[in-house]
Amino acid sequence: MELRIQHLSKQYSNGVQALNDISLTIPAGMFGLLGPNGAGKSTLMRTLATLQDADSGTAHLDAIDIRTHKDDIRRLLGYLPQDFGLYPKVSAYDLLEHFALLKGIDNRKERKEVVEALLHQTNLYNVKNKHVGGFSGGMRQRFGIAQALIGNPKLIIVDEPTAGLDPEERVRFHNLLSDIGNDKIVILSTHIVEDVADLCNNMAVINKGQVILKGQPLPLIDSIQGKIWKRFIEKSELTQFQQNYSVISSRLTSGRTLIHVYADHQPADGFTQAHGNLEDVYFAAMAGLLKTDVHVNHNSNVRVA
Known part of the structure; x- marks a missing residue:
């Protein structure tokens, strides 16, 4: 499993060049996309998540063209955006079951097994009947990961997942991400250096829409x-x-x-x-x-x- 991004560019109508000739090859495992706010990280994540098109360039998940085969990509995608809205008066169990149904899990028994397994995996089972509007920030993020994992996706994108979390919740969230598995591509987009240092085997630094550094943390x-x-x-x-x-x-x-x-x-x-x-x-x-490109x-x- 490999994600190949080649010469992606995106300019918004207000003239902001959000992406400027981005090229990256991302293997299976945790990949950190590091950069300041406004660097273009979220634009790249939304493009890879098929929520918007780039002006030019290509991106392929193995042989699948992300731009021309959006439905195929969405079947393989789990996405936790930076701003993750929830229905506040719905329980965690009911909302996760709703997401599972939208993901195409029509069999009720299978859906129940998937939902309960994900609630256990994200340590939310004990609060499954609580309204998500009453969740703490860390619980909301863990619920976000639960919905992103529905359908056993091969590409998982998490955008600024630990921003605003207290130290205890941040550690808990790190442990959750590290358990997702090495057979998936997990892109962690963040401005927090420690997140990448703790979790990622490969990384890139992006600024003003350009990749200015890429490699592996330890050699870097x-x-x-x-x-x-x-x-x-x-x-x-x-x-x-x-x-x-x-x-x-x-x-x-x-x-x-x-x-x-x-x-x-x-x-x-x-x-x-x-x-x-x-x-x-x-x-x-x-x-x-x-400006060193360090890799193995x-x-x-x-x-x-």
Whole structure:
């Protein structure tokens, strides 16, 4: 199972170029699509989910053309959009059964088995008779995954699934996603770096409608080791350091400003080397400092191009 995206572009009527020549090959397993709000992630997800057409380019799930065979794709698709509306006064069981019926599971016994299995899988069985309008944010997201899994889809798209979740629900949701299985393509679209670091074997960074980095998280992290430097500074010094060095991030730590700088060698006295992580990879890519395509070929040899 493989999803091949080739030269997808999309411009909206207001002139915004949401996608600009996007090309990606996504294998089975968890794939992270990382980028800031407004980067084009949701546009790409809606296009792959057959909710809108691109202006140009193609996308194929194995041999199936997503643009010309929408019904075939929809039979294989599970989708959890960023804004997932629910009927608030319907119980979780009844609403999931309704979705199963819409998905084509006409046999009542089979539908009951599917619904109950999914409620157990998402840890919602004990609240199956509760109205979904009374669900917490995490419960709503788990219900969203339950409906996305109806029909045993081969392509699952989840768009910003952990935004707004508390830490406990976020961990629970991560565990749920990791259990979905490696025989499916699961695209996790998010602006949260930790989600990709925790879950994904392959990833891409998208910004302003373009793919600016793609590869596997661990080789990407390895590629920046020795190039990330840290230093505590006064907040008033930040602008000066940004002018003189390639500052990729700054944050308050215990009331002090900690900066990370991308450089091949120690930028100046006072800097110490930091162990780079996926957040550093992301910020370096967003700053235009990292344009490395790191991946593993079929012989599992890392290639840096």
